[in-house]
Each structure stands twice: as structure tokens, then as C-alpha cells.
Amino acid sequence: MSTSTAQIREISGRAVAVRGNDVDTDRIIPARYMKELTFDSLGQYSFYDQRFDASGKTTDHPFNESRHRGAKVLLVNKNFGCGSSREHAPQALKRWGIRAIVGESFAEIFAGNCSAIGVPTLTVGPEEIDQLMKQVEAEPDTQLHIDLESRTLQAGDFRLSFYLPESQARVLLSGTWDTTTTLLEGLEQIQAAAARLPYVKDFPYDRCEVDLPGGA
Amino acid sequence: MGKNLLRKVWELHKVRTLPSGQDQLYIGLHLIHEVTSPQAFAMLAERGLKVLHPERTFATVDHIVPTDDQYRPFKDDLAEQMIRALERNTSKHGIPFFGLDSGLQGIVHIIGPELGLSQPGMTIACGDSHTSTHGALGAIAIGIGTSQVRDVLATQTLALNPLKVRRIEVRGRLSPGVYSKDIILRIIAELGVKGGLGYAYEYGGPVIETLPMEARLTICNMSIEGGARVGYINPDQVTFDYLEGRRFVPKGAEYRKAAGFWKQIASDADAEYDDRFQLDADTLEPMIAWGINPGQAVGVDQRLPMLKELKEEEREAVEMAYNHSRFRPGQPIKGQKIDVAFIGSCTNGRISDLREAAGRVKGRKAAKHVKALVVPGSQAVAEQAAAEGLPEIFREAGFQWRQAGCSMCLGMNPDVLVGDQVCASSSNRNFIGRQGSPQGRTLLMSPAMVAAAAVAGEVADVREFSRGGKA
Numbered sequence: 001m002s003t004s005t006a007q008i009r010e011i012s013g014r015a016v017a018v019r020g021n022d023v024d025t026d027r028i029i030p031a032r033y034m035k036e037l038t039f040d041s042l043g044q045y046s047f048y049d050q051r052f053d054a055s056g057k058t059t060d061h062p063f064n065e066s067r068h069r070g071a072k073v074l075l076v077n078k079n080f081g082c083g084s085s086r087e088h089a090p091q092a093l094k095r096w097g098i099r100a101i102v103g104e105s106f107a108e109i110f111a112g113n114c115s116a117i118g119v120p121t122l123t124v125g126p127e128e129i130d131q132l133m134k135q136v137e138a139e140p141d142t143q144l145h146i147d148l149e150s151r152t153l154q155a156g157d158f159r160l161s162f163y164l165p166e167s168q169a170r171v172l173l174s175g176t177w178d179t180t181t182t183l184l185e186g187l188e189q190i191q192a193a194a195a196r197l198p199y200v201k202d203f204p205y206d207r208c209e210v211d212l213p214g215g216a
Numbered sequence: 217m218g219k220n221l222l223r224k225v226w227e228l229h230k231v232r233t234l235p236s237g238q239d240q241l242y243i244g245l246h247l248i249h250e251v252t253s254p255q256a257f258a259m260l261a262e263r264g265l266k267v268l269h270p271e272r273t274f275a276t277v278d279h280i281v282p283t284d285d286q287y288r289p290f291k292d293d294l295a296e297q298m299i300r301a302l303e304r305n306t307s308k309h310g311i312p313f314f315g316l317d318s319g320l321q322g323i324v325h326i327i328g329p330e331l332g333l334s335q336p337g338m339t340i341a342c343g344d345s346h347t348s349t350h351g352a353l354g355a356i357a358i359g360i361g362t363s364q365v366r367d368v369l370a371t372q373t374l375a376l377n378p379l380k381v382r383r384i385e386v387r388g389r390l391s392p393g394v395y396s397k398d399i400i401l402r403i404i405a406e407l408g409v410k411g412g413l414g415y416a417y418e419y420g421g422p423v424i425e426t427l428p429m430e431a432r433l434t435i436c437n438m439s440i441e442g443g444a445r446v447g448y449i450n451p452d453q454v455t456f457d458y459l460e461g462r463r464f465v466p467k468g469a470e471y472r473k474a475a476g477f478w479k480q481i482a483s484d485a486d487a488e489y490d491d492r493f494q495l496d497a498d499t500l501e502p503m504i505a506w507g508i509n510p511g512q513a514v515g516v517d518q519r520l521p522m523l524k525e526l527k528e529e530e531r532e533a534v535e536m537a538y539n540h541s542r543f544r545p546g547q548p549i550k551g552q553k554i555d556v557a558f559i560g561s562c563t564n565g566r567i568s569d570l571r572e573a574a575g576r577v578k579g580r581k582a583a584k585h586v587k588a589l590v591v592p593g594s595q596a597v598a599e600q601a602a603a604e605g606l607p608e609i610f611r612e613a614g615f616q617w618r619q620a621g622c623s624m625c626l627g628m629n630p631d632v633l634v635g636d637q638v639c640a641s642s643s644n645r646n647f648i649g650r651q652g653s654p655q656g657r658t659l660l661m662s663p664a665m666v667a668a669a670a671v672a673g674e675v676a677d678v679r680e681f682s683r684g685g686k687a
Contacts, residue, residue: 021533022409022509026647030654031628035280035294037254037301039362049654054635079410082443082509083647084626085345086252087361108413108445109345113361167236167377176235179363180263183371186232186240190268190373193231193242199338200244203466203474205271206332 007175008118011100011146013072015155016062017133018047023076024083025110029092031084042088043095063096067140075133076103081110090114100146102153102162104129115168118177120148122162131158148173218484221337221450222381222416225356225481229339231373238375244338245355246273246368247324248311250280250302251628252343256365257305265370267309272372274333275306276314278323279628283591283618286316295629309369322594322620325349325562329433330596332462335474336451337481341368346562346644348439352432353459354451354481356416359440379446380414380490385421388498393679395572396431397564397642397662399423401503401513403495404442409511412444415491418483419449423497429458430568437563438644441510450482502678504549505660507537508648513660514549516677522546540648541657542636550675552659555637557588557670558651559663560618561625564642565593567600569663573642574609575683576667582614583673589616589631591623615670627652640669 033045051061058064074093080103081089090113093101101114102122111121124132132155135142145154146162148169153160171177183190194200231240246269253275260267267273280295290296299316306313314320314327321327325346328334336354340347343365350357360374367374386399404411417439424432432449439447449455456475459465466474501515512534514520522545523531523538538545543552559565559573570592582588590610592598598620601607607617624631625643632652633639639651639658646658659675668678 020536021529024509024645024647026626026645026650030649031279031626032652034251034628035292035298037297038258039255049649054655079413079443082409083345083440083645085343085347085359085361087255087343087363090361105410105413107443109359109361109440113363116361116363165377167234167238167375170236174235179375180259180265180367180370182234182236183240183367183373183375184265186373187371189231190240190242190371193229194269194372197228197242197244198477199335199474202477203470205464206466206470207464 005118005175005178008120008172008177009148011072013099013144014068014070014140014142015073015075015136015144016068016071017075017136018062019077019133021078022082023080025081025086025089026083028081028089029086034086034088039088039091039095042092046092046096070097072097072099073144073146074098074101075129075136076101077129078104080106082107085109087113090117090119094119102129102132115171115177116179118172120164120168120172122146122153122164124160124162128160217488218486220381220418220483220487220489221354221448221481222356222379222418222446225337225339228337234375236375238377240373241339241376242373243341243368244272245333245340246372247328247340247342248273248275248365249324249344250277250298252362253305253365254298254301255362256369259366260369267311267369269372270310273311273369274314275302275311276321276324276327277302277316279622279626281316281621282630283621283623284630286619292630319595322596323562323565323622325437326565326593326597329353330594332459332465335459335465336455336478341374345440346437348445348447349433349437349562351436351439351446351448352429353455354448354478356446356448358446379416381418382415382491382493383418383420383489385492385494386419386423386497387421387494388423388496390423390497390500393664394500394502395662395664396427396434398500398503399495399497400435400438401505401510401660402500404438404511405513406495407442407493409441409509410443412439412442415444416446416448417442417444418489419447424449425452428568429454430566433566434563438510441644451478452482502662502665504675505646506541506543506549507534508540508646509533510644510646510660512537516550516675519546519548520544550677552675553638554586554640554659554669554674556633556639557582557586557666558624558639558641558643559589559666560591560593560623561643562593563644564663565591565597567597569642570597570601570606573663573667574606576664576678576681577613577615577671578609580613580671582670586670586673588614588670589618589624591618592620594620624651626650640666640675642666
């Protein structure tokens with residue numbers, strides 16, 4: 001059983017800003033590209049309908065700009081990743097090359113999905129994100145350095161503190177962001193918790209009429 | 217001070233506190249479907265893990281199924297591969313699968329309640345954000361991503377951060393032609409699409425208490441559109457009556473035990489909340505979400521907002537909505553021409569939704585330029601509708617009557633908008649590209665309003681469409 005996931009302490013690299021509040025996961029990856037049995041090929045579909053117009057021509061979306069090619073940090077505004085719970089969205093961004101997302105706020109399911117695949121979601125204030133975005137747009141070669149332990153971000157001469165939920169920080173720093181292993185360690189307690197539940201012990205599902213494939 | 221339902225259910229299901237500080241919660245019901253589960257099964261296989269509780273896991277197929285021609289293999293090979301993977305995975309792990317030939321297939325959030333799988337006091341998880349739907353039964357139902365689907369398959373638990381609870385009281389009386397869809401659209405418009413971040417929404421008050429279960433499911437379904445991952449309604453007599461006799465609900469003495477538990481899991485009268493919000497239903501009119509998120513909504517008699525009227529915070533998203541929709545600031549929404557009418561989805565694909573819509577189209581015809589589609593939320597809904605003669609009413613009015621699935625809600629199956637079509641839709645999201653065309657435009661409204669729009673060929677006020685008569 002492969003269990004180990006890497007510790008994530010620092011992320012360094014260039015950044016790309018995708019401006020706008022309430023960027024939903026349908027925009028991050030359109031549903032038609034989710035007809036896949038694996039996540040492997042999703043990177044190319046990141047922001048697909050924003051990057052190409054109706055005739056298939058490339059737009060001026062920041063993900064199309066050569067000066068932002070290879071960016072590892074994505075800068076966003078409020079409520080990024082709202083809507084559908086599709087993990088395809090952070091999986092696509094990760095496969096595009098994004099290793100951390102810095103924004104004003106994140107939709108909860110999206111932030112959880114990011115954490116589960118080792119992509120930290122860092123929260124900063126509105127003035128700070130504005131300054132970061134302006135800097136990166138003006139000087140795309142700006143190197144960002146994110147230190148999760150000290151919760152600091154350095155971008156050129158600009159240094160700021162960010163918020164990272166304590167639980168996310170702990171799992172990333174300790175390399176336990178792949179939660180299955182941690183959860184399974186409580187197997188005995190899981191079984192004990194189940195046995196206490198009234199709907200497990202006193203009135204389980206009525207299965208007398210069921211005849212389904214899978215053998216309910 | 218007493219406890220709210222969320223707190224009680226949380227404590228009941230808590231396995232332990234994890235080293236991260238999160239809580240490990242036991243999940244009573246895990247629902248899976250073809251889109252977000254294959255990668256999770258692959259991860260299990262990679263690690264040599266089995267499904268811990270296949271008997272608490274149920275599968276169906278909904279997102280990718282064609283609603284016209286369900287002959288196998290599907291014409292779309294990718295869709296065929298996805299249903300085959302689900303068939304393989306459920307059979308390998310002994311997970312009950314409500315497939316296309318089961319008579320029980322449908323949208324996952326329609327069939328959970330319909331089969332009595334979703335019950336008060338349970339924790340429910342599904343790899344779909346509209347899992348919040350099941351909260352209408354008094355469950356804590358959580359939408360999750362694929363890595364978490366893997367977690368639940370392997371451990372029947374999730375690592376979760378605690379949630380705050382906002383009590384939303386709906387007072388007054390609903391006028392005729394105003395539905396629970398209008399309540400939730402108005403709540404989202406008032407609290408905003410980010411208003412629910414970090415919160416579970418508890419809906420209550422006199423209006424909610426008098427709503428039938430199917431109307432409650434619509435409200436909880438769209439909690440996520442307000443940013444709240446979880447939404448719920450305390451179980452009451454409506455809940456108990458809805459559940460009694462359903463397929464998976466315990467019978468006889470066990471039912472009485474269940475009902476006893478369900479009663480005491482409801483929020484205490486003096487329960488504590490982290491926040492409160494009140495909505496007066498007296499002033500509510502049929503709502504239309506016209507923009508690019510469900511919070512950009514107006515009443516049918518209102519005009520679209522002028523940019524200068526808006527708070528700076530909202531202006532940018534509204535500007536983007538105008539750029540996308542090419543609607544004019546200040547134009548009335550009533551009278552906006554539509555091209556497509558879609559009745560269905562996990563929000564509004566239940567029998568009561570179809571009855572309301574059928575009542576409005578009976579004896580009328582959809583406008584010639586409108587493509588109108590009715591898609592029952594499940595095979596059971598389709599069967600019930602057939603018994604009531606609804607398909608004939610819709611067909612005579614020029615609507616297409618389809619088979620159960622997610623259909624035109626999300627653009628993952630053949631039912632999609634083309635070009636910049638405008639769609640009056642009973643679904644839940646008007647995001648750019650949501651209905652399958654990057655240029656498509658979605659107007660969210662109640663099923664009765666969609667029926668009225670289909671007949672008028674433009675956004676119309678359902679209150680001017682009496683049931684079964686001439687407008």
C-alpha cells in the first residue's frame with residue numbers, strides 16, 4: 001500500500017493572475033472535458049472556454065500569454081472555485097503546472113479538493129492581492145517564494161503574511177495531505193462509531209425487496 | 217442553550233479528532249455516480265484497498281446518460297466507457313447499482329430521498345456539490361471531491377472542518393405562482409453567492425414548515441449556490457410522512473424506533489446559532505436568475521440592474537454578466553425572448569415540479585421557435601408522470617418528453633445549448649458555459665415559470681397563466 005505523500009514546505013516560481021470574483025469550476029474546466037476515466041490529460045483543458053473563442057482562436061487570457069508560461073502560483077480574487085465539486089478543476093490546474101493558489105477567498109469544496117492533492121490555497125487581503133497581481137502583470141518574471149511554515153510570501157521586494165487554515169497547514173507540512181492513510185489509522189474507532197449509530201444498530205435499511213446487481 | 221441539528225449529528229458521527237485538528241466523521245450513506253468515482257476506484261486499486269462498507273454505498277448513473285436514445289452501447293464512446301467503468305467497479309466491490317434497466321435509476325439527488333436511503337440524522341456524502349439536497353430530510357449532506365470519494369470508499373469517513381450554522385427563517389405567506397425555487401433564489405440574491413462560506417444553512421420558520429418535502433428538497437439543493445456546502449431542514453411530520461413506506465425505510469416496529477430517533481435529532485427550540493437571517497415571503501415574486509451566477513436574480517416584474525446602482529463589490533461580476541449575455545442594463549426581464557425551455561434537474565425534476573409545469577401548459581402550445589424539453593429526474597418520476605398522463609399533456613403542447621438524467625443542466629450529455637441560445641431553465645446554475653455552449657445564456661426560474669416562458673416564447677409571469685386555461 002503506497003501511503004507516503006511528500007511534505008510541502010515551500011513553493012517558488014513565477015505567478016499568473018486570473019482576475020475576477022466567483023470564478024466557478026465550470027469555468028476552470030468545462031463539463032464536456034470531464035468524460036475521462038482518469039485526471040491525467042486534464043491540464044490542457046484549464047480555463048478552456050476562456051482561452052479560446054467561439055471560432056477556436058486563442059484569446060488574451062493570461063493562461064495563453066507566453067510571458068506567464070511555466071507559472072507555478074495562481075493569483076485569484078474572491079470565492080474562487082465556487083459551484084460544482086469537481087476535483088477535475090484543481091487536478092487540471094495542477095497538471096497545468098500550478099503548485100499553489102493565492103487569493104482573497106476560496107469556495108470550501110474547492111479548497112478541500114486542493115488540499116487533498118497537495119495544492120495549498122493561501123488567503124491574503126484585497127490590497128495585497130491587488131498589489132501582487134499588478135506586480136506580476138507588470139513584471140511576469142517576478143519570483144514568488146512561499147513559505148508555509150512561517151506563512152509568508154515574498155514577491156520581489158514585497159513581503160506579506162498569508163492565512164492558511166491550520167488543518168491544511170499541518171497536513172501539507174507533515175506530508176499527510178493524502179487523508180486516506182490517516183483516516184484508516186482509526187479503523188477500530190470507525191467501527192465503534194458505526195456500531196453506536198441508531199440507524200446501523202436499531203433500524204438498518206430495509207433490504208427485503210431489493211434485488212440489484214451488486215447484491216444488496 | 218440547546219443544540220442545533222448540525223451539532224447533534226456531528227457529535228453522533230464523530231470518530232475522533234485528527235492530528236490536523238479536523239474531525240473524522242462517519243458517513244452513513246455514500247452515493248456515487250459515473251463522473252467522480254472512476255478515478256477514486258483507480259486510487260483504491262493502486263493502494264490495494266477495498267470498499268469498507270459496500271452496503272452503505274449506492275450507485276447510479278445520471279450525468280452522462282442520453283435522455284433520448286439510451287440504447288447501449290451509447291453513441292458517445294466516452295459516455296459508454298464511463299457507464300461501463302461504473303458497472304465494473306460496483307460489481308467488483310459488491311455495491312448496489314441502480315442502472316438503466318433497474319427501474320430505479322435517476323439523478324442521484326432525486327433517488328436518494330425517493331428510495332428512502334436519505335434519512336434524518338444521517339451523514340450523507342456524494343461526489344457532487346448538490347448533495348446538500350438531502351438535507352431537506354434532516355440529514356447533514358456534504359458534496360465532496362474525488363479524493364474524498366476515495367476516502368469514503370476506503371474508510372467510510374471524511375476529514376472535515378467544523379461548520380458554523382446560520383438559521384434562515386422564512387416568514388409570511390407564499391402567493392400563488394411563487395414556489396420554493398423563488399425562496400432560495402431570493403435568499404441567494406440577498407446573502408450573495410459567497411454569503412454561505414463556512415456555514416451550514418438551517419432553513420425554518422412558518423413558510424418552510426408548511427412546504428411539502430419536494431419543495432424543501434429544491435431549497436436545500438441550491439444551498440451550495442449561496443456558498444453553503446450544507447443546507448438542512450429539521451425533520452417534522454412532513455418528513456416522517458414522506459419517508460414512511462419508502463423502499464429502504466425500516467418498517468413496523470423498526471420504523472417506530474426510527475421515528476423516535478428522527479424526532480430527537482431536530483434542533484432544540486432554544487438551539488444556538490452562529491448567525492440568523494430572516495426573509496419575508498409576502499413580498500416574494502417569481503424570481504429569475506439572469507446573469508452568470510445564481511445570485512444575480514431579479515423578480516419577474518423588475519428591470520435588470522443599472523451598473524451605477526450597484527455596490528462596487530457586485531459591479532464587476534454584473535458587468536461580466538452583461539458582456540456575456542448582451543442583455544441591456546435596465547431592460548425588463550419580462551419579455552426577454554427565449555430559444556430553449558428546460559424542465560428537469562436535481563433541483564426541479566420531481567413529480568410535483570412536472571405537475572405544476574403540466575398544469576400551466578395544458579391546452580396551450582409552446583411557441584414555435586422554442587425547443588422545449590421535459591426530463592423527469594428519475595425513472596420512478598417518469599413512471600408516476602405516465603400514470604397521471606403528464607407526458608401526453610407535454611407532447612400535445614409541443615414539448616419533448618425524455619428519459620431520466622441530468623440532461624441540460626450541465627453539458628455532459630447530448631442535451632446542450634447551441635451558440636448563444638437563451639434557455640429558460642429549472643436547473644441550478646447559470647454559469648458561463650454551464651449548459652454546454654460557451655456562448656449559451658441561462659435564465660434560472662421555477663418549473664412553472666419555465667412552462668410559461670415556453671408558451672409565451674419569452675420570459676412571462678406565471679401568475680398570468682392560470683392552470684389548464686387560456687392566457
